[in-house]
Amino acid sequence: MGATKTDFFTGKQNSIATLAKALGHPARIAIMEYLIKVDTCICGDIVNELPLAQPTISQHLKELKNAGLIKGSIEGNSICYCVDEKAIAKLQSYFANMSIKLEKKNNCC
Amino acid sequence: MGATKTDFFTGKQNSIATLAKALGHPARIAIMEYLIKVDTCICGDIVNELPLAQPTISQHLKELKNAGLIKGSIEGNSICYCVDEKAIAKLQSYFANMSIKLEKKNNCC
DNA sequence: AATCTTTATCGTAATATTGCAATATTAAAT
DNA sequence: ATTTAATATTGCAATATTACGATAAAGATT
Numbered sequence: 672m673g674a675t676k677t678d679f680f681t682g683k684q685n686s687i688a689t690l691a692k693a694l695g696h697p698a699r700i701a702i703m704e705y706l707i708k709v710d711t712c713i714c715g716d717i718v719n720e721l722p723l724a725q726p727t728i729s730q731h732l733k734e735l736k737n738a739g740l741i742k743g744s745i746e747g748n749s750i751c752y753c754v755d756e757k758a759i760a761k762l763q764s765y766f767a768n769m770s771i772k773l774e775k776k777n778n779c780c
Numbered sequence: 781m782g783a784t785k786t787d788f789f790t791g792k793q794n795s796i797a798t799l800a801k802a803l804g805h806p807a808r809i810a811i812m813e814y815l816i817k818v819d820t821c822i823c824g825d826i827v828n829e830l831p832l833a834q835p836t837i838s839q840h841l842k843e844l845k846n847a848g849l850i851k852g853s854i855e856g857n858s859i860c861y862c863v864d865e866k867a868i869a870k871l872q873s874y875f876a877n878m879s880i881k882l883e884k885k886n887n888c889c
Numbered sequence: 890a891a892t893c894t895t896t897a898t899c900g901t902a903a904t905a906t907t908g909c910a911a912t913a914t915t916a917a918a919t
Numbered sequence: 920a921t922t923t924a925a926t927a928t929t930g931c932a933a934t935a936t937t938a939c940g941a942t943a944a945a946g947a948t949t
């Protein structure tokens with residue numbers, strides 16, 4: 672045990688959970704925010720921005736990339752990372768839809 | 781090691797990460813969706829809805845509650861669980877804001 | 890070519906998560 | 920009072936995550 676039973680859930684449920692899981696760490700939230708903050712998406716100084724060791728940040732970036740939240744391409748010596756808008760749009764519409772559904776309910780708690 | 785370094789991040793970053801982390805599992809996404817789907821928020825049949833054992837679901841509900849995503853109150857024999865709209869609103873506005881910021885950028889990846 | 894810079898990977902220790910059987914709890918029903 | 924029903928807690932095994940030192944890889948600089 673200990674492994675998530677993804678087979679039992681829908682593709683959409685797994686997809687949203689994957690995105691949410693990747694954002695479920697303050698360092699990865701901070702990375703996302705930093706990538707958005709800097710003007711250009713060529714960014715080689717994330718390590719200096721965060722209080723974590725370089726391998727740790729590299730690992731977090733890998734997770735964000737695997738989840739589809741960021742894109743990365745080789746840019747000479749360094750790597751160009753930037754946010755994948757489609758993933759954010761997906762989350763945004765998911766929660767917007769949830770909010771709409773919730774508004775229609777009468778609170779009972 | 782192995783423990784998240786929450787001290788180094790802002791309250792907001794940790795707060796969003798906590799919400800995202802709680803939603804980072806398909807079973808918990810499914811629970812949220814089910815809570816929204818049913819008309820009344822008195823719900824005692826989540827166990828029958830999901831392919832997981834009762835203790836497992838109880839644990840997932842606890843995590844959602846700890847994260848502030850759902851509210852629960854004792855309703856006689858059973859428990860009345862329902863989604864906390866404020867948490868969803870928080871996520872919705874967070875990602876809406878991210879989307880807006882991303883629109884203003886010129887893609888370079 | 891040797892060195893520097895930047896990012897990735899490996900290995901490993903500490904901790905957290907996932908899942909469930911067994912059991913406990915608590916209130917309703919009999 | 921006993922049984923039933925619903926939910927929570929405990930204990931535990933399997934697996935995943937977090938973090939970082941050491942090291943590797945690869946292009947840039949000298």
